[in-house]
Amino acid sequence: xxxxxxxxxxxxxxxxxxxxxxxxxxxxxxxxxxxxxxxxxxxxxxxxxxxxxxxxxxxxxxxxxxxxxxxxxxxxxxxxxxxxxxxxxxxxxxxxxxxxxxxxxxxxxxx
Amino acid sequence: xxxxxxxxxxxxxxxxxxxxxxxxxxxxxxxxxxxxxxxxxxxxxxxxxxxxxxxxxxxxxxxxxxxxxxxxxxxxxxxxxxxxxxxxxxxxxxxxxxxxxxxxxxxxxxxx
Numbered sequence: 001x002x003x004x005x006x007x008x009x010x011x012x013x014x015x016x017x018x019x020x021x022x023x024x025x026x027x028x029x030x031x032x033x034x035x036x037x038x039x040x041x042x043x044x045x046x047x048x049x050x051x052x053x054x055x056x057x058x059x060x061x062x063x064x065x066x067x068x069x070x071x072x073x074x075x076x077x078x079x080x081x082x083x084x085x086x087x088x089x090x091x092x093x094x095x096x097x098x099x100x101x102x103x104x105x106x107x108x109x110x111x
Numbered sequence: 112x113x114x115x116x117x118x119x120x121x122x123x124x125x126x127x128x129x130x131x132x133x134x135x136x137x138x139x140x141x142x143x144x145x146x147x148x149x150x151x152x153x154x155x156x157x158x159x160x161x162x163x164x165x166x167x168x169x170x171x172x173x174x175x176x177x178x179x180x181x182x183x184x185x186x187x188x189x190x191x192x193x194x195x196x197x198x199x200x201x202x203x204x205x206x207x208x209x210x211x212x213x214x215x216x217x218x219x220x221x222x223x
Contacts, residue, residue: 004153031210033210033211033212041216042201042214042215042216042217043154043201043203043212043214044214045210045211045212045213048210048211050210087153087154089153091210098144098156098159098166098167099144099146099154099156099212100156101146101153101154101155101156102153103151103152103153104151104152104153
């Protein structure tokens with residue numbers, strides 16, 4: 001089967017750092033993506049890791065370890081607007097359109 | 112530039128009916144994917160089309176079908192609707208070689 005595991009909820013305060021972990025078991029693996037979705041909105045792309053290591057984009061960083069089937073999203077200098085659901089997604093086919101999503105982690109940022 | 116557009120935004124149907132959802136990708140994008148998102152869950156992959164050919168299919172019954180037109184827009188059809196088909200249906204487009212999928216606002220389908 002194919003599955004992705006991530007925590008269901010995380011709470012943090014403004015200015016803090018939070019890490020959202022994702023472990024996966026899939027029949028094919030081409031890369032790990034992270035998407036953000038605000039309530040009532042559409043998912044928006046944050047990052048993509050195809051190779052092991054850390055990718056940094058502004059306040060957000062994403063890490064991948066293919067040998068451990070594990071990745072994480074690191075959010076720094078949290079802001080209230082970061083309150084949203086965060087999904088890890090595995091690209092399991094040769095085409096980038098084939099994604100398996102985790103159930104999502106709801107992040108609540110408190111003042 | 113316009114993003115991914117979907118129509119209609121909301122739809123109410125009754126069990127057994129048929130529904131057609133429409134999606135227009137970002138200009139220049141030839142790949143379109145469809146996802147079903149039930150409240151509180153992540154999007155579930157239904158189909159992917161590239162250059163009008165099916166390139167991927169998720170674990171959904173044959174009641175679900177899709178197609179892509181020469182202008183790269185796409186339709187998702189669902190026959191014999193069940194209560195469990197109530198969900199947000201998302202369409203996403205991407206460019207060749209790109210790692211990012213651009214999602215539309217979705218169609219909220221309610222089956223009564």
